[in-house]
Amino acid sequence: MMMHAGDLKRRFFVCLVLAVPVLLLSPMMGIELPFQLSFPGSPWIVAALSTVLYGFGGKPFLTGAVQELKARRPAMMTLIALGITTAYAYSMYAFVANEILRSPDHVMDFFWELATLIVIMLLGHWIEMRATASAGDALQKMAELLPAKASVRQADGSFEEVDIDQLETGQTVMVKPGEKIPADGVIEQGETTVNESLVTGEARAIAKKADSKVVGGSQNGNGTILVQVTGTGESGYLAQVMQLVSTAQGEKTKAESLADKVARLLFYAAVAAGLASLVAWYIATRNFGTAITFMVTVFVIACPHALGLAIPLVKARSTSIGAKNGLLLRHRQALEAMRNAAVVMMDKTGTLTEGAFKVIDVVSADPGRTSDEALAIMAGLEAGSSHPLAESITALASTKGIEAAPIANGHAIPGAGVGGTLADGTETLLVNARYLDEQSIAYDPALLNDAAKGSYTVSYLVIDGKVSGAIAQGDEIKGSAREAVRGMKERGLVPVMLTGDNESVASAVAADLGIETYRASLRPEDKERIVREYQRNGNVVVMVGDGINDAPSLARADVGVAIGAGTDVAVDSADAVLVRSDPVDVLRLYDLAKSTARKTTQNLWWGAGYNIVAIPLAAGVLAPIGIVLSPAVGAVLMSLSTVIVAVNALTLTIDR
Known part of the structure; x- marks a missing residue:
């Protein structure tokens, strides 16, 4: 009652x-x-x-x-x-x-x-x-991820804004740079990058072009695209995620x-x-x-x-004790279930890692150019871009007091990187390894250390057709994450990492933290399904996460624990909140339970x-x-x- x-x-x-x-x-x-x-x-x-x-x-x-x-x-x-x-x-x-x-x-x-x-x-x-803290409305906040209106193509080729609830399957909508995609669909025309963190949990831009699928509620990057609507209302992906959250919350209240x-x-x-x-x-x-x-x-x-x-x-x-230790208890049965926990499932990005791209290493492959000089060119190429990778490069250059090199004719290379012209007219690029392979540009995979290749994103600086440097960027593991995993094992808890990131990154992070069981390339419904699988096997499951994509699994788990720095949707789907965003606080929550x-x-x-x-x-x-x-x-x-x-x-x- x-x-x-x-x-x-x-x-x-x-x-x-x-x-x-x-x-x-x-x-x-x-x-x-x-x-x-x-x-x-x-x-x-x-x-x-x-x-x-x-x-x-x-x-x-x-x-x-x-x-x-x-x-x-x-x-x-x-x-x-x-x-x-x-x-x-x-x-x-x-x-x-x-x-x-x-x-x-x-x-x-x-x-x-x-x-x-x-x-x-x-x-x-x-x-x-x-x-008990008052429960927020996770479903309402998820619904707010969709824009209120969409620009729909009319019979005469013009575009007219209509309310989102009037969208129909088969219609074509135009999504401008920086706008949210109003519905699930397939790109008919245009190229762009899309932030799909609500699906994968990874705050990075994904290259999209004609025939690529997009998800309603995700954030469009710097390109204008025309999208044919394939799912609206209850058939949309976000609506299905909301249904997962609603069902899980309803069953947990029993x-x-x-x-x-x-x-x-x-x-x-x-x-x-x-x-x-x-x-x-x-x-x-x-x-x-x-x-x-x-x-x-x-x-x-x-x-x-x-x-x-x-x-x-x-x-x-x-x-009261929990609040003093940075633990907010939102639902009355969280501690009752927590004391019997057997498995602690954790999202990677933002939970075990910092959740923000940082430059890990910069090297120069040109004997006549220092790594700082290579960084100056990279910062020039990325100047003005809002891409997370670009922001971390320009931030490092600013921190080190390095002035970005002047670049002319700057342009994006969809799905690969950026390009431009140096002051002396030399063509320069900052691209990924796939682009080098496609263009048959020779490079040394060992230019950066093995750790960077495994768990970080590597971009190569190409000047006049030759690789002249490389930069490794990635999401740093939180300093307390290793202590948290070690403490779980000491208490008889089994740590499991669930992430939307790819296999190579997930494997490297799991190995670094000492986590034997992990699952990669997961969508929200995959995480929720895995939680149910463990529960069916008789395990009391704790889920720790911070993103929209964690909401269904947070609601489904016996105890959902949200990282305080996470999204409102994640917090409102959880039973407890770690205010300090410190994974070690999961242990304090268990001990308090x-x-x-x-x-x-x-x-x-x-x-x-x-x-x-x-x-x-x-x-x-x-x-x-x-x-x-x-x-x-x-x-x-x-x-x-x-x-x-x-x-x-x-x-x-x-x-x-």
């Missing part, structure tokens, strides 16, 4: 105000307390205030109980509803008997217990709602908390014990009033005061343990030998268990 924190807060404070006079004017389970007052008409005030408390304060629990019973899965809400309904109904019966019918035998009421139970339960649920399982068992135990005591005491005494009193006492004592606070208090404490699980179990035993002892005694199991749990003793035990769970929750710390 999803209850708004603001509504719970309002109900809590209103009920707290209403409960004060009830506590002052009514006895605690039949026992007059020193601070209590009584005057003519006070029982009427108590009955009226209790009716408001039951209807207004108890509404969330009564509504939740109805939903649980409809689903045939009674849990915490049903147990609370049983307690407050029994306490209210029997107390109103006692009020009528004592104040209206003036029965000679005073009937004990439970107004005091009703008020305290409703206030404590509202407080517990409000604490839990505040402790997960059941440990507290609900315990509450279900207590509900059945309380109902069974209460009915059994009713029958047994009626048979023994032939007095229905006595039998009813025992049954009601069982139901009221079963009210989960301590149990209702046991989990919210631990959750609030763990959320273990500590929280230990405290949760302890508190559940304290909260439920009271009921395990109190319910049978309240039912009169030991009455034949003269031992009966009086209402006063039951109230003391109830209060004591509540204090214990509160103190125990405050001692929570991270294990390591």
